[in-house]
Amino acid sequence: LTDVGTAGNQIPTNADLDGKNLFINGGFDIWQRGETFTDNGYTADRWGLFKAAGVMTLTKSDVTPNILGDGRLRLETTTIDVDAQIYQKIENVRTLQGKTATLSFWVYTSDNFQVQAKHSFGTGSATTQRIFHDAVTTGVIAATWSKVTMEITVPELLVTDDVNADNFLQVTLFIGANLGNTYIKDVKLEEGSAATPFSTQGSSIGEELVLCGRYYQKSTYAPVLKQYVTGRKLIDVIFPTTMRAVPSMVINRSGYTSDSLVVAAGGFQDADFTALTASASSITSWTADAEL
Secondary structure (H helix, E strand, C coil): CEEEEECCCCCCCCCCCCCCCCCCCCCCCCCCCCCEECCCEECCCCCEEECCCCEEEEEEECCCCCCCCCCEEEEEEEECCCCCEEEEEEECCCCCCCEEEEEEEEEECCCCCEEEEEEECCCCCCCCCEEEEEEECCCCCCCCEEEEEEEEEECCCCCCCCCCCCCEEEEEEECCCCCEEEEEEEEEEEECCCCCCCCCCCCCHHHHHHHHCCCEEECCCCCECCEEECCEEEEEEECCCCCCCCCEEEEEECCCEEEEEEEECCEEEEEEEECCCCCCCEEEEEEEECCC
16 A cells, blocks of 8 residues: 655644654664765664665755755665665564554655565574565655655564574665655654654654664763773773664774773773873774664
């Protein structure tokens, strides 16, 4: 089931919170990794980009077309790639199982595109990923904002499914057939057979950032080494939000190297610093990644 309306009679709003949004950062408000991307991987928080061969740039866009306000993702396609897609992995493969869900979003593009949903059963699972929804939107009107709604039936998992750690439900939007600029905003997945007005999962931008922090965080300040013993300095950092799993980390230091780095889902400890110089004073920045 697909229904498309134009911006003239359906204006999305955050005022009505009926229908919990199962996507995090569905309004594309949080961009911790930057605002311009050309390679595969995560972009706006919780949203991934994949392309096999085409030339594509994904950016945060708060400019024309502007009739629906701020907060949107823009994909500029120079060379068509039918596999080009954006996606979100929702933690827990059992999410919505046996239920009807509704996907809705606003789009400004030249043509319809494909929507796919699948189950992924986790690291090392003997059960292969299983696509259970594959449909094409209808009625998208070129060069204007259209609201797309699509009903998705999520099947029950099988008794024989081998569910391991890092399992998820994934929803994918294939953009590859659309040349030029494609704008997307206000993406919502909710339980039920009707689309309710757009709302973020968090009740505020700050709460949405906290939800994103379960999967990705970066430092907002340079923590100072707080202890000193001869030939040794120490720092402890507690993550504002406990992460989904022990994250992969990138740490930038000033003036020293470290013999010890202990990372947990709740924070990290750097100790036993060596090669100290007169300028050795702090960790300048860090990122922690626990995405699915």
